[in-house]
Amino acid sequence: MPAEGDLGLLSEALRAALSGGDVAAVLIDRAGDESSRQDAAERLVPIAQAAGAAAIIVGDTRAAGRSKADGIHLDLGASDADDAPPPDDEASDDAEEDDEPPPRADPVVAEIAEMVGRFKGKIVGVGGVRSRHAAMAAAEANADYVLFGLIDRPDTADTHHKTLAFADWWVPLFEVPCIALSGATREAVADAASTGAEFVAVRSFVWVHEGGPAAAVAEANAVLDEAFAARSAAG
Numbered sequence: 001m002p003a004e005g006d007l008g009l010l011s012e013a014l015r016a017a018l019s020g021g022d023v024a025a026v027l028i029d030r031a032g033d034e035s036s037r038q039d040a041a042e043r044l045v046p047i048a049q050a051a052g053a054a055a056i057i058v059g060d061t062r063a064a065g066r067s068k069a070d071g072i073h074l075d076l077g078a079s080d081a082d083d084a085p086p087p088d089d090e091a092s093d094d095a096e097e098d099d100e101p102p103p104r105a106d107p108v109v110a111e112i113a114e115m116v117g118r119f120k121g122k123i124v125g126v127g128g129v130r131s132r133h134a135a136m137a138a139a140e141a142n143a144d145y146v147l148f149g150l151i152d153r154p155d156t157a158d159t160h161h162k163t164l165a166f167a168d169w170w171v172p173l174f175e176v177p178c179i180a181l182s183g184a185t186r187e188a189v190a191d192a193a194s195t196g197a198e199f200v201a202v203r204s205f206v207w208v209h210e211g212g213p214a215a216a217v218a219e220a221n222a223v224l225d226e227a228f229a230a231r232s233a234a235g
Contacts, residue, residue: 002207003031007043013213014044017206018051020217024199025123027073029058029151041067056123058151061115064122071123071144074112075152076134109134112141125179127151129166139176146170147201149181155204159183159191167195184208189220193227200224 001010014026026048030040041055041063048055049070056071057064064072115124126138127147135146148166149159159182167180180197182189184204192200202220209216 001026001028001044003029007040011043011047014047017213017217018053020214021221023053023217025054025056027056027058037063038066041069045069054123072115072119073125073127075128109137109141112138112143116142139174145177145179147179155184157183157185159188164191164195167197171196186223189223190227193224196231
């Protein structure tokens with residue numbers, strides 16, 4: 001969901017989007033103070049749940065608990081200095097194994113493990129991933145999913161090349177599901193889906209689609225179906 005905007009309008013847009021087809025989950029991220037985040041959670045969580053989608057609150061455990069959301073999304077929050085994609089194919093695997101995790105990865109991974117214990121039966125997901133080590137550490141802390149792509153950055157037309165690189169690396173190796181954050185076009189959604197990621201996250205592709213949110217979700221589902229069929233045909 002957009003982090004800003006009139007909650008009444010966002011509520012209607014969410015209802016419309018959820019009427020357009022399958023939506024596994026809705027990430028609810030609200031700018032502002034605690035009261036604003038709580039208000040957004042209480043308004044939007046029931047809408048998502050009524051449509052059969054998991055409602056996941058970004059970064060606010062109180063809002064998640066009070067609104068009876070289905071889970072919490074945590075951000076590893078590494079600095080830009082840690083903004084490194086997986087190495088190129090020609091790079092040595094041994095060199096990658098020797099890489100150090102981002103400076104803030106360990107304490108946040110401890111927080112993930114704590115949240116998994118606190119939110120038993122709920123979804124605990126992780127984003128803000130900027131290194132292979134951080135992604136693997138999140139999985140080892142029993143995160144329910146790892147999201148590749150930075151939800152706090154402005155949307156772009158294309159799916160970011162680092163998102164694609166991370167998902168391409170992750171999918172064949174790990175059982176923990178990953179989410180690939182798509183760019184704002186149909187082609188970007190197709191690129192994210194082509195990685196084989198279990199889920200594709202969309203933002204402005206839905207909220208500013210010329211046909212409206214319902215048409216956008218229907219189109220996104222069609223793109224995902226096409227990608228699945230192509231992978232199945234390829235064996």
